[in-house]
Amino acid sequence: MKIQVLQSNPIHVFPNGTSLESLAIRANGQILTTVITAPELYLVDPTINSSATLIHTFSAYEVLTGIVEVEFDQFYVIAGNYSFVSGTTPGSYSIFHVDMVADVPEGQLLNGLGLLSREEGLIYVADSFAGVIRLLNVYTGEIHVAINDTLTQPATEDGLAVNGVHVSPSGEKKYAYFTNTDRGILARVLIHPNGSAIGQAEIVASNLPVDDFTFDRDGNVIQALIGANEVVKIDVETGNVTLLAGSLNSTVLEEPTMAQFGRREDDRKSVYVSRNGGFGKATQVGGAVLRIELAGKVQGLKRRRR
Template identity: 50%
Template sequence: MRVLIHLFAILTSLTGALCKHTEPHDLVTPQVVHTFPNGTSLENLAIRASGEILCTVLSAPEIYQLDPIENSSAKLVHSFPGYTSVLGIVEMQPDQFYVVAGNVTFATFSSVQGSWSAFHVNMSEFDINGAATVTKVTDFPDALLLDGLGVLSREQGLVYVADIYAGVVSILNVNTGDHYVAINNSLTVAGPPNFTSAGVNGVHVFEEPNGTLYLYFSNTAQSLLARIPINANGTPAGEPEVVVSGIKVDDFTFDSDGNILQAVLGSNEVAKINVTTKKVTIIAGNPSSTELMSVTSAQFGRLCDDEDTLYVTMNGANFSDIALVVPGALKMLKLGPRLV
């Protein structure tokens, strides 16, 4: 998942083919931006307008900054005392980021209910004094395990927050701290084909050319990517529908044509999904390789020279024995215009 679930250990199909809709394609070779020390598991990333990449850590309550180059060093942005993990991250205004942190036992991937909070990470002074200003936005006393974050409205300060164990998506007002469950349906909850508690995972809003708003979301347990039409306030405006199924998914992003670049942690691959045709093209990774071991999230660069580069985080874990096979890492896929 974005977060590993210990029940994945019984899934023998994780190293199988992605799905029958997969199209063959020349694979892009991942390049290493930074490999973290052994035992480090990365979860998510966000990219500053200045190009630097922020990575959250599942195995420690930390955020790091890296330069968008090969063999970059990692700078600690912040460590959250009293927490064990930092997961979702999103930028709402320039250099104003928000994250969720909570307590997860890495060996079993069990979560402490009520340990979850949202924080504001102000990066505006980081380049000057090397420190971010971090303040708590609110607590989530009923949350089971918060993970994916997605922007609903920057103007109103509204963020979607996925609770993967509860199988619901809440809306958080980062200005007031108010939050409530907005999306809860048969495609957000955990269910077959996989025996895991991880339901809705990545959450992102996309506006169609005709103005229709959709919340796209991945579901790890059900091995699918789905979408639901939404109103301007984030509530459902229709019924959810499956975009593609048969892929053990984590977080994702969109390219300039509206295709989805999907982290497929179950097969250590990155896929491009054409939402219209439902075709899936593997662009990097391999089920039998560790080069993208348990890839968890993806974002495009924001500079002129890396806007066709996809940055991905990987947690490096093997579901078969709940162990980190390789260290977590940030890698880049130089796709070029032909793949974007």
């Protein structure tokens, strides 16, 4: 592994016992983050030591997991029932866009979300315990299994399998990239325009305690390693891993879960990271949103306002 250790700066730190799961960046730079220890969605300003504003509490649920932007400033979020003590409640998961978009009674643990088609309103939904990637049409509510591969499935009984899922931002061929936490891999599979898989998935990088991720403008993966307290860059063609920030004993990056680039001119070289905080462990810190300033040419995609 190449090493390029950078500083992680707290944007907002939540109280102990609050664990963050995922985040999305608005076009104006503000950060939306989901909480997995409560059914809460927060808005955080992208400045050091900023405050957090509670946007909504989904009172009929216990947790929020994935979040993704489809149309401009229109976000979709997963709500469901899960606890670190009793585990998941299959069939309890729904996807919301202010009003409910779709109930997923067959969902076992809906986790990561990834955009397939902004125009058609198609998003991937990682079902971590079922070991499949579902495809949701947010306009019709129709949902079905799009990718079911050995590499999306758990390696052990009750293992947390497919976790983050995102579509490659460039290249002649379109791939769905996904992480499998139980298998410790980042993998990809070639996909049809309708989101179904072409052939079998392949491993991009392995032996990594992976959670969710994003892409930089060169197509590299910026990966949160929840079990290593690190954020790394993975070259998707070679599998080479470069450490960007954190270490096994880091409390600043205690169990990072998601990484997203800023969207303003002044923060496209910055990665915002949600922190679990080690909830459920004997030692823990509060969940947090952190900002990592990346050196050199590493930066996110420049997205136009629609």
